[in-house]
Amino acid sequence: MQLTALGIYGPYPKAGGHAASGYLLETDKAKIVFDFGSGTLTRLLGKIGDIRKLDAIVVSHSHFDHTSDLVSLNYLMELLPDKILKLYVPKNGENWYLPLLIKGKFEVVEVEENDTERVGDVTLEFKKMLHTVPTLGVRASSGGKSLFYTADTMWFKEIEDYVRGVDFVLADAAKPVGFKGPHMSIDKAELLLKACGTRVAVTHLSPDYDPTEALSGTAIEVIEEGRTYTV
Ligand SMILES: [Zn+2]
Known part of the structure; x- marks a missing residue:
C-alpha cells in the first residue's frame, strides 16, 4: 500500500499553500482518501490527475x-455523468455536508464501530474514537499489510489493541505534552509505538506547533505533507 499525505494540518491549514486533513491510500486495485479537509481536492x-480514478472517500468525522x-x-x-463516488460516513455523525452533496453523485454508506467494508483489494475496519463528535478510526489492510488511521482522538486504553500488529500508524498525536483538548500529545505516540512495535507517524499538526524537535531522538516520525509512504 502507498499512503500519501495530501494535507496534514488542523484545525485550519498553515499559511503558505498547505492543506488540512486528507490522506490518499493506493494499492493496485484501489484508491481511497481518508478525510477531505480544505486543500485536499487540489492535492488529490x-x-x-482524474477524480474518476478515485474509488472511495472515508470521512472519519464531521469537523470542517x-x-x-x-x-x-x-x-x-x-461534470462527470458516469461517475458515482462511494462515501463512507459515521452513522449518526452530525454529517452536515450530506444535504449539500449533489444527488446521485455520491453513494453514501453509513458505518459504525466494527463494521468492515471492502474497496477493491482493501479491507476497511472501523473503530470508535474519543473526540468531541462521533468519530471513526480505520484499519486498512491489503496484501498482508495494514495501517491504522486514528482520525481525531484523545487517548484511551483500547487504542493500543487497535494498533497492535499494524505496520503503520497514522496518529493524531502531534500536540505538545500537557496539551488539554480532544487530540493526543506526542507522549501518546510513544505508547502507540510500543503497542504496534512497527512505525508511527504523527499528524494533524497545529499551524503554530511543530513537534519535530520534541520528537528528535525518538523513533516517532512527523508526517511530511506531500510525501508518499510505502506500507
Ligand atoms: Zn476533529
Whole structure:
C-alpha cells in the first residue's frame, strides 16, 4: 500500500499553500482518501490527475478540517455523468455536508464501530474514537499489510489493541505534552509505538506547533505533507 499525505494540518491549514486533513491510500486495485479537509481536492487532483480514478472517500468525522472540500468536490462530480463516488460516513455523525452533496453523485454508506467494508483489494475496519463528535478510526489492510488511521482522538486504553500488529500508524498525536483538548500529545505516540512495535507517524499538526524537535531522538516520525509512504 502507498499512503500519501495530501494535507496534514488542523484545525485550519498553515499559511503558505498547505492543506488540512486528507490522506490518499493506493494499492493496485484501489484508491481511497481518508478525510477531505480544505486543500485536499487540489492535492488529490495533482496526485491522481482524474477524480474518476478515485474509488472511495472515508470521512472519519464531521469537523470542517476533515470535510470542507467535499462541498468543492460537488462541482467536479457534476461534470462527470458516469461517475458515482462511494462515501463512507459515521452513522449518526452530525454529517452536515450530506444535504449539500449533489444527488446521485455520491453513494453514501453509513458505518459504525466494527463494521468492515471492502474497496477493491482493501479491507476497511472501523473503530470508535474519543473526540468531541462521533468519530471513526480505520484499519486498512491489503496484501498482508495494514495501517491504522486514528482520525481525531484523545487517548484511551483500547487504542493500543487497535494498533497492535499494524505496520503503520497514522496518529493524531502531534500536540505538545500537557496539551488539554480532544487530540493526543506526542507522549501518546510513544505508547502507540510500543503497542504496534512497527512505525508511527504523527499528524494533524497545529499551524503554530511543530513537534519535530520534541520528537528528535525518538523513533516517532512527523508526517511530511506531500510525501508518499510505502506500507
Ligand atoms: Zn476533529
